[in-house]
Amino acid sequence: MKMLLDNIPEIPMADWINYGVGWITDTFSFFFDPVKDGFGAVLDTSAEYLSIVPPIIIIILMALVAFFISGKKIALPIFAIIGLIFIQNQGLWEELMYTFTLVLYASLISVIVGIPLGILMSKSNLAENIIKPVLDFMQTMPAFVYLIPAVAFFGIGMVPGVFASFIFATPPVVRFTNLGIRQVSDELVEASEAFGATGNQKLFKVELPMAKKTIMAGVNQTVMLSLSMVVIASMIGAPGLGREVLSALQRADAGPGFVAGLGIVILAIIIDRVTQNLNKDK
Amino acid sequence: MPVIKVNNLSKIFGKKTKEAQALLDEGYSKDEILEKTGCTVGVNRATFEVEEGEIFVIMGLSGSGKSTLVRLLNRLIEPTEGDVEIEGENLAKMGGEDLRKIRREKMSMVFQRFALFPFRTVLENAEFGLEIQGIEKEERSKKANTSLDLVGLKGYANQYPSQLSGGMQQRVGLARALANDPEVLLMDEAFSALDPLIRKDMQDELLDLQVKMRKTIIFITHDLDEALRIGDRIALMKDGSIVQVGSPEEILINPANDYVERFVEDVDRSKVLTAENIMKRPETVDIEKHGPRVALERMREQGLSSIYIIDRSRNLKGYVTADEAKRAKDDGIGDLNEILNKDMPTVDLSTSIHEIFNIIHDSPVPVAVTEDGKLRGIVVRGAVIAALADGNGVNEDATR
Numbered sequence A: 001m002k003m004l005l006d007n008i009p010e011i012p013m014a015d016w017i018n019y020g021v022g023w024i025t026d027t028f029s030f031f032f033d034p035v036k037d038g039f040g041a042v043l044d045t046s047a048e049y050l051s052i053v054p055p056i057i058i059i060i061l062m063a064l065v066a067f068f069i070s071g072k073k074i075a076l077p078i079f080a081i082i083g084l085i086f087i088q089n090q091g092l093w094e095e096l097m098y099t100f101t102l103v104l105y106a107s108l109i110s111v112i113v114g115i116p117l118g119i120l121m122s123k124s125n126l127a128e129n130i131i132k133p134v135l136d137f138m139q140t141m142p143a144f145v146y147l148i149p150a151v152a153f154f155g156i157g158m159v160p161g162v163f164a165s166f167i168f169a170t171p172p173v174v175r176f177t178n179l180g181i182r183q184v185s186d187e188l189v190e191a192s193e194a195f196g197a198t199g200n201q202k203l204f205k206v207e208l209p210m211a212k213k214t215i216m217a218g219v220n221q222t223v224m225l226s227l228s229m230v231v232i233a234s235m236i237g238a239p240g241l242g243r244e245v246l247s248a249l250q251r252a253d254a255g256p257g258f259v260a261g262l263g264i265v266i267l268a269i270i271i272d273r274v275t276q277n278l279n280k281d282k
Numbered sequence B: 001m002p003v004i005k006v007n008n009l010s011k012i013f014g015k016k017t018k019e020a021q022a023l024l025d026e027g028y029s030k031d032e033i034l035e036k037t038g039c040t041v042g043v044n045r046a047t048f049e050v051e052e053g054e055i056f057v058i059m060g061l062s063g064s065g066k067s068t069l070v071r072l073l074n075r076l077i078e079p080t081e082g083d084v085e086i087e088g089e090n091l092a093k094m095g096g097e098d099l100r101k102i103r104r105e106k107m108s109m110v111f112q113r114f115a116l117f118p119f120r121t122v123l124e125n126a127e128f129g130l131e132i133q134g135i136e137k138e139e140r141s142k143k144a145n146t147s148l149d150l151v152g153l154k155g156y157a158n159q160y161p162s163q164l165s166g167g168m169q170q171r172v173g174l175a176r177a178l179a180n181d182p183e184v185l186l187m188d189e190a191f192s193a194l195d196p197l198i199r200k201d202m203q204d205e206l207l208d209l210q211v212k213m214r215k216t217i218i219f220i221t222h223d224l225d226e227a228l229r230i231g232d233r234i235a236l237m238k239d240g241s242i243v244q245v246g247s248p249e250e251i252l253i254n255p256a257n258d259y260v261e262r263f264v265e266d267v268d269r270s271k272v273l274t275a276e277n278i279m280k281r282p283e284t285v286d287i288e289k290h291g292p293r294v295a296l297e298r299m300r301e302q303g304l305s306s307i308y309i310i311d312r313s314r315n316l317k318g319y320v321t322a323d324e325a326k327r328a329k330d331d332g333i334g335d336l337n338e339i340l341n342k343d344m345p346t347v348d349l350s351t352s353i354h355e356i357f358n359i360i361h362d363s364p365v366p367v368a369v370t371e372d373g374k375l376r377g378i379v380v381r382g383a384v385i386a387a388l389a390d391g392n393g394v395n396e397d398a399t400r
Helices: A002-007 A011-026 A031-050 A055-069 A074-088 A092-123 A125-140 A143-154 A158-182 A186-194 A199-236 A239-250 A254-278 B017-025 B032-038 B066-073 B096-105 B124-134 B137-150 B166-179 B196-213 B226-232 B248-253 B257-267 B293-301 B323-330 B355-360 B379-390
Strands: B004-013 B040-052 B053-057 B081-086 B106-108 B184-188 B216-221 B233-238 B242-244 B284-286 B305-308 B316-321 B347-348 B367-373 B374-379
Touching: A002 B323, A011 A031, A011 A143, A031 A092, A031 A143, A031 A158, A031 B233, A055 A074, A055 A254, A055 B216, A074 A092, A074 A254, A074 B242, A092 A125, A092 A158, A092 A199, A092 A254, A143 A158, A143 A199, A143 B096, A158 A199, A186 A199, A186 B106, A186 B124, A199 A239, A199 B124, A239 A254, B004 B017, B004 B066, B004 B216, B017 B032, B017 B040, B032 B040, B040 B053, B040 B216, B040 B242, B053 B066, B066 B184, B066 B216, B106 B166, B124 B137, B124 B166, B137 B166, B166 B196, B166 B233, B196 B226, B216 B226, B226 B248, B233 B257, B242 B248, B242 B257, B242 B367, B284 B293, B293 B305, B293 B323, B305 B323, B305 B374, B316 B323, B316 B367, B355 B367, B355 B379
Parallel strands: B053 B216, B053 B233, B106 B184, B184 B216, B284 B305, B347 B367
Antiparallel strands: B004 B040, B004 B081, B233 B242, B305 B316, B367 B374
């Protein structure tokens, strides 16, 4: 048996993938290059503008957003104020702004692409059967792997970070949108049809409002995954808190590593609670 | 003129519907077709007509295909074969746009589990059909409010469905269906999810509403009592086929086959209940003491059109009608004997409802129940029907 298996020549899978990535890079460079330059500029400018704004203004704004979104409770705003002051105090403000910019854009793109994809999936079993395994693949592949083609397509910096994060973080919002719409009770769908609703009316007046909570849970997941991915993306040169962690790791310097890590935790908690509260009944 | 004409309407679920349809036309049974083709026959060549303004009840046990049938009528389920004509237009064959127009303007549906939109207020729920039609906000809230008033939900417009009880939720469902003023109302087990007392109230209210609206209503139920209470005509379904169509009386008295008979047997209390069970305490006038004036006054107080006359020892003498008493009063006649009718229907305490049913059918006055010539009670038409339907109006203390 051993002989038999050894006799199968090694399939040059890695070569094929290299060839494929190379082909995509060359063929679509007309697309990748302008995206790299244009979108890169947008990201840089956004982060720079955010860094120019005095931290105190952003802290106050964040606290206000947290206050109103959490239903006028004070726990979350207080946490936001203390946490953000701590990050500023540790000299990580600019890094925080970069990380925040990356998360913002990455999750925005994921949601803009993911929700329509989820709707398509809920409407067509064929689409579901095709998209589902792709999503499984996207989610189970170790996140680091995406960094490699990302660099090939977009070079290093923020843009490949957003790209890798998009691949890694989009599946939950697609899945939850699909699930939310499929879970709308048959009777409600029948009711809308019985009153003569068109497909679009059914979607916008019944299915999406009914699925809103589930979809928002997916959005929350997607945002959290983008945060974890933009941290990893520091390995391909994305700036921000992740880069501090990475450089501390390279110097085996526990102190600064944990401080930057704490910054990420604080940001994660604020983003998580805010997106979760978007979902609650006021 | 029939509003809805259903002709040879079938629904077969499964993959080999053509094959199954051919077998069905050859007269194979539902089970045989399932075995041969793996297809389930939902509705088997249903043919019936529904007249304008009637309540047409489709009734059968679960799995009999009644819910499928009602969904074929507005094509929530695509028919395999057959026609559904509504005012001459064949719904089963029309395109999507025309179908939507019919659903928007001519037919509305009320659902078993209400199917209200939880994120919309009561008013917004009632507006739904109008909103779908693209009617202006102002006009649709006016119409929706009118229809909420109609079902008795004035003042609840800004509540959410979850804040209402089951009965009230179904009123919202009804208001939503009525808001676009459809000609046909499809009610799929509309009251089945409600508890029995509320269900009865809703049945009564539907009948009250129907007096005002005169809609054509197709009402699905698994409950024969309900069918008998509200149906002008009843269609009984079994295994996807309609086995009998007829008035409640026809179905009760003349079951078309064993299946209907067995169905009816459970409800047929007419064989066990007697006059004593359903009689009421009568309003009477003592002929030895009173004249037409008192008789007339008593009828007016009680809202009666006739009254039984007895003597001092409660022997039944006859009855007088309100018209005659009025005339006697105007003519100055003082003795009831002159206007007394003696040809009243009388039965014993032990007469079965079944017999009373036949007597009362063409009697202008309630049936008198006597014992040794003495008046013990009266039986009104409604009590007979109610007792036949669900045992309501039966005196628990009849033995006293």
